[in-house]
Amino acid sequence: xxxxxxxxxxxxxxxxxxxxxxxxxxxxxxxxxxxxxxxxxxxxxxxxxxxxxxxxxxxxxxxxxxxxxxxxxxxxxxxxxxxxxxxxxxxxxxxxxxxxxxxxxxxxxxxxxxxxxxxxxxxxxxxxxxxxxxxxxxxxxxxxxxxxxxxxxxxxxxxxxxxxxxxxxxxxxxxxxxxxxxxxxxxxxxxxxxxxxxxxxxxxxxxxxxxxxxxxxxxxxxxxxxxxxxxxxxxxxxxxx
Amino acid sequence: xxxxxxxxxxxxxxxxxxxxxxxxxxxxxxxxxxxxxxxxxxxxxxxxxxxxxxxxxxxxxxxxxxxxxxxxxxxxxxxxxxxxxxxxxxxxxxxxxxxxxxxxxxxxxxxxxxxxxxxxxxxxxxxxxxxxxxxxxxxxxxxxxxxxxxxxxxxxxxxxxxxxxxxxxxxxxxxxxxxxxxxxxxxxxxxxxxxxxxxxxxxxxxxxxxxxxxxxxxxxxxxxxxxxxxxxxxxxxxxxxxxxxxxxxxxxxxxxxxxxxxxx
Numbered sequence: 032x033x034x035x036x037x038x039x040x041x042x043x044x045x046x047x048x049x050x051x052x053x054x055x056x057x058x059x060x061x062x063x064x065x066x067x068x069x070x071x072x073x074x075x076x077x078x079x080x081x082x083x084x085x086x087x088x089x090x091x092x093x094x095x096x097x098x099x100x101x102x103x104x105x106x107x108x109x110x111x112x113x114x115x116x117x118x119x120x121x122x123x124x125x126x127x128x129x130x131x132x133x134x135x136x137x138x139x140x141x142x143x144x145x146x147x148x149x150x151x152x153x154x155x156x157x158x159x160x161x162x163x164x165x166x167x168x169x170x171x172x173x174x175x176x177x178x179x180x181x182x183x184x185x186x187x188x189x190x191x192x193x194x195x196x197x198x199x200x201x202x203x204x205x206x207x208x209x210x211x212x213x214x215x216x217x218x219x220x221x222x223x224x225x226x227x228x229x230x231x232x233x234x235x236x237x238x239x240x241x242x243x244x245x246x247x248x249x250x251x252x253x254x255x256x257x258x259x260x261x262x263x264x265x266x267x268x269x270x271x272x
Numbered sequence: 273x274x275x276x277x278x279x280x281x282x283x284x285x286x287x288x289x290x291x292x293x294x295x296x297x298x299x300x301x302x303x304x305x306x307x308x309x310x311x312x313x314x315x316x317x318x319x320x321x322x323x324x325x326x327x328x329x330x331x332x333x334x335x336x337x338x339x340x341x342x343x344x345x346x347x348x349x350x351x352x353x354x355x356x357x358x359x360x361x362x363x364x365x366x367x368x369x370x371x372x373x374x375x376x377x378x379x380x381x382x383x384x385x386x387x388x389x390x391x392x393x394x395x396x397x398x399x400x401x402x403x404x405x406x407x408x409x410x411x412x413x414x415x416x417x418x419x420x421x422x423x424x425x426x427x428x429x430x431x432x433x434x435x436x437x438x439x440x441x442x443x444x445x446x447x448x449x450x451x452x453x454x455x456x457x458x459x460x461x462x463x464x465x466x467x468x469x470x471x472x473x474x475x476x477x478x479x480x481x482x483x484x485x486x487x488x489x490x491x492x493x494x495x496x497x498x499x500x501x502x503x504x505x506x507x508x509x510x511x512x513x514x515x516x517x518x519x520x521x522x523x524x525x526x527x528x529x530x531x532x533x534x535x536x
Binding site for chain 1: 331333362363366367369370372373374376378379380381382383384393394397398439442443446
């Protein structure tokens with residue numbers, strides 16, 4: 032039997048709310064780590080030097096080619112065998128962050144490659160060094176292209192972060208499971224958890240909309256941009272459904 | 273102007289034996305060029321003859337496979353004598369490139385910056401000029417190319433001719449020793465060609481050193497001190513406009529000119 036009273040009771044349970052906050056913190060932390068690894072790996076993959084390209088390609092290949100769950104378990108329960116002992120939180124952040132970085136590297140790389148070659152050349156021609164060309168000219172333009180898929184990646188990460196429950200990190204899903212074990216209101220409690228995830232991803236999609244509008248401000252008056260935004264909105268709706 | 277007088281002037285660009293391959297394709301087969309201060313050199317010739325590639329080796333956007341290019345006496349991409357490395361670092365080459373302004377066929381304005389920001393970008397980011405100073409100079413340059421009222425516009429809001437004039441202002445903002453123009457009017461609608469050529473003509477009259485790759489024969493006749501005819505990776509013929517256009521010695525130059533003038 033479905034019990035409304037229990038559902039409404041658990042929906043403001045501080046225990047689960049804290050779990051949701053931990054999930055959010057874990058996702059933000061892993062995203063930041065992923066962005067650092069992603070930017071570095073993307074830059075390395077676009078280098079002219081083979082010895083920079085190869086390790087970055089290897090990283091992307093490895094972390095995109097194996098399940099996150101397996102990576103998390105290896106980091107938490109496998110690495111101690113090599114004398115690398117990481118706490119639960121550190122393991123989850125590193126595991127999720129490294130995995131995310133591999134995907135973000137590809138997103139960032141495709142964004143940079145979408146910036147017309149003439150923009151690089153014009154920057155080089157006025158005497159900008161390669162790093163400055165990237166920072167001042169290429170990345171701000173790539174950002175406009177990157178933000179929609181980057182936002183989708185973060186949306187995905189907030190849900191993937193639930194895998195950290197497997198290595199006993201007490202985030203939302205783990206706390207839900209623990210609560211169910213003593214309270215037996217399985218459907219009510221899991222639906223509360225699902226509701227929290229839904230709130231997180233919904234709030235994020237609103238923020239993402241603002242970010243997209245901000246990054247597109249230089250072309251905001253353009254008709255083509257409106258079309259691009261519409262396409263992006265449709266894409267993200269399709270992707271997240 | 274006699275050779276002796278010419279030689280006394282300062283040499284700004286000196287290219288010697290420049291070769292360039294793209295894969296199997298031997299695009300430049302030993303090109304030499306000396307450009308003196310204040311001189312306007314126009315390079316004409318059929319498409320695929322290596323004109324643009326040669327221009328791009330002058331600031332090493334394309335590095336020559338052999339040969340060298342000197343700007344104000346310093347060889348591009350080569351470390352000064354006595355240093356450990358033979359080739360100059362990215363930062364070193366970038367420093368040298370500041371002296372060479374370039375204007376592209378496709379304008380290549382930074383699309384996320386306004387016209388004013390485009391012009392200020394080089395001085396602020398590369399020369400570390402204070403923003404206030406760079407802004408005054410950028411406004412002066414935009415006025416010079418007739419676009420004082422467009423400083424807040426983004427490239428997408430400007431016509432092709434306007435974009436190209438902003439691009440010229442952007443290159444001038446670095447106060448380069450020489451300006452390179454790579455077919456600056458080829459991507460423009462016909463009614464906009466004139467406004468860009470006028471800016472270039474003004475520049476040449478103010479004594480700017482310029483190397484221009486173009487199909488605009490009338491511009492070449494009016495502005496050039498010297499015209500080079502380039503084909504199949506070599507400079508086939510060169511001379512003052514009235515010599516080269518009035519009485520070309522080489523038959524291929526003659527054929528090319530007849531074709532271009534016939535169309536005009």
